[in-house]
Amino acid sequence: MTTTATGSGRVSLGDRTVHRMGYGGMKLTGPRVTGPPADRETALAVLHRAVELGVDHVDTSGLYGPHVVNDLIREALDPYPEDLVIVTRVGARRTPEGGWDEALTPDGLRRSVEEDLEHLGLDALHVANLRMPGLGEPAERSLGEPFEALARLQQEGLVRQLGVSHITGRQVAEARGIAPLACVQNHYNLIHRTDDDLVEELDRDGIAYTALEGISYTSFFPMGEMTPEQSAVLDTVAQRVGASPMQVAIAWLLARSPNVLVIPSATSVAQLEELLAASEVALRLADIEELDRIVTMGGPPAGGVPAWGGSGPEGRPSWVGGGSAGRPAR
Numbered sequence: 001m002t003t004t005a006t007g008s009g010r011v012s013l014g015d016r017t018v019h020r021m022g023y024g025g026m027k028l029t030g031p032r033v034t035g036p037p038a039d040r041e042t043a044l045a046v047l048h049r050a051v052e053l054g055v056d057h058v059d060t061s062g063l064y065g066p067h068v069v070n071d072l073i074r075e076a077l078d079p080y081p082e083d084l085v086i087v088t089r090v091g092a093r094r095t096p097e098g099g100w101d102e103a104l105t106p107d108g109l110r111r112s113v114e115e116d117l118e119h120l121g122l123d124a125l126h127v128a129n130l131r132m133p134g135l136g137e138p139a140e141r142s143l144g145e146p147f148e149a150l151a152r153l154q155q156e157g158l159v160r161q162l163g164v165s166h167i168t169g170r171q172v173a174e175a176r177g178i179a180p181l182a183c184v185q186n187h188y189n190l191i192h193r194t195d196d197d198l199v200e201e202l203d204r205d206g207i208a209y210t211a212l213e214g215i216s217y218t219s220f221f222p223m224g225e226m227t228p229e230q231s232a233v234l235d236t237v238a239q240r241v242g243a244s245p246m247q248v249a250i251a252w253l254l255a256r257s258p259n260v261l262v263i264p265s266a267t268s269v270a271q272l273e274e275l276l277a278a279s280e281v282a283l284r285l286a287d288i289e290e291l292d293r294i295v296t297m298g299g300p301p302a303g304g305v306p307a308w309g310g311s312g313p314e315g316r317p318s319w320v321g322g323g324s325a326g327r328p329a330r
Contacts, residue, residue, distance in 0.1 A: 005054035008279035011259055013057065013208050014127060014161030014182030016085050020254060021279045022057030022210075023050040023272070024263035025069040034098045036068055042268060047076035049269045051084065053276055059210070059263045061089040061131075062116045063100070070119035078121050087183070087210075088116045089165055091131035091146060102133050106149040113150075113158050127182050128153075129163035130175070138166045138186075143174055151179040165212065169198045183208040183261070190234070190249055191226060193295045203259040210261040211253050230294045237290055243281045250278035252291050 008021035028043045030036055037043040050058070058077075060069045070088075077084065090112035093103040103112060109130075116125055130150050133139050143164065153159050161182035164175050172184055184202060188195050188211040199209050226234070231245075238245045253262050266272035283291075 003053060003273040003277045005050075005056070005276050005279060008254055008262070009258065011208050011261060012206060013085055013087075013261070016083075016126070016161075018057040018083075018085050018261070019054055020261050021055065021250075021276055022059060022087075022261055022263045023047075023055045024265040025058060025060040025073060026064050027265040027267050028072055029065050029068045032098055033064055034094070035065065037072075037267070040072075043072050044076045045269055046266055046272050047073060049272055050276075051077060051081060053273070055276070056081070056083045057085050057087065057261065057263070059087045059089075060120075062112060062119060063089065063092055063094055063131075066094045067115065067119045070116060074119065074121045085126045086120060086122070087127040087129065087163070088120075088125055089129045089131045089185070090116065090150070091165075092133075104130075104132075104146040106146075106152075109146060109149050110153060113153050117158065124157055125159045127161040127163055128159040129165040129183070129185055131165045132167050132171065134166050138168050138171070140168055140170065143167065143171050144178065147175050147178050154179065169195075169201075172198065172202075181207050183210055185210040185212040187212060188253070188260075190252055190291060190294050191230060191298075199257050199260065203257045207259065208261050209257070209259050210263060212263070226294075227298050230297050233290060233294050233297070237283075237287050241281055241283065241287060243278070244274065246275065247278035247281050248283070248287075248291070250275065251281035251283050252288065254279060255283050255288055 005019040005021040008019050010017050011020050026033060028037050028046065030038065058073060060073055062070055073086065090109055091102065091104050092100050093108065095101055103109065113125060113128060128150060130143060130147050132143055150159065150162060154162055162179055163181055163183040163185060164172060165185035167184065167186065175181060184207065186195050202209050234245045234248060238248045241248065243251070250262055250264065253260050264275040266275055
């Protein structure tokens with residue numbers, strides 16, 4: 001099976017075009033997204049290999065470490081390939097205890113942008129996403145003031161393209177009334193389908209949608225957290241198409257809509273190659289219909305969706321909120 005990003009197709013990301021399989025750098029840190037990775041050389045090798053395999057969209061944030069992943073990206077990839085798009089996320093700051101506080105004031109956003117520029121070694125951020133508080137259950141509040149502040153940084157030339165992250169459909173509409181969007185990043189996967197309508201709306205308007213956790217199978221939401229019945233459906237399809245369940249979950253996202261971007265986070269070259277190979281998994285209509293049944297079989301684990309920022313004690317996911325996984329597929 002081919003292990004490159006090129007089989008995933010391409011999509012517009014603001015003023016650039018990228019492969020739909022990118023790479024998310026969040027896991028290239030220590031435990032709970034804090035501190036350096038256990039094996040720095042392996043982390044650098046993963047970044048090198050990702051670019052070798054056609055990845056031209058790398059997602060990162062100064063929040064990771066903090067600054068650990070940005071420093072690794074610069075060490076591994078600078079001077080950057082001409083076609084590489086680095087997407088970052090601003091709007092929060094890490095606390096000394098490893099927490100995640102919002103930083104949505106104009107001064108806080110400017111500081112975040114300037115720190116990302118310094119650590120990545122860039123003159124302008126390719127795409128800066130305004131990260132609003134929340135994850136699977138974003139808070140319904142105005143993003144007008146911080147997004148206007150980020151748009152002013154774009155006008156100054158510090159940011160080229162704008163996006164939003166951890167938001168609701170209403171907040172997307174508010175942001176689009178202020179400045180054009182390159183992308184929306186949200187929690188989305190086989191069992192969290194709240195954004196189905198939003199994905200389709202953005203596709204009609206030519207705006208990319210990044211399934212931020214949504215492979216969630218490779219970040220916060222381990223496949224073991226699916227119910228046995230849901231896992232059985234995924235396993236059945238995986239066996240039928242000759243792929244791993246993780247690859248099928250990614251292939252479903254790619255099949256879901258042509259504007260969906262996927263940013264799996266790998267911590268080894270072997271894992272990276274396995275995940276990128278998902279772009280070559282061919283799902284038939286019957287496979288997709290079977291996978292779509294998963295959302296009708298129950299929601300996320302009791303306690304809700306994963307809290308942004310990583311794991312709870314002993315590496316177990318931290319869960320917040322509640323509710324179902326979203327409406328069934330039509």
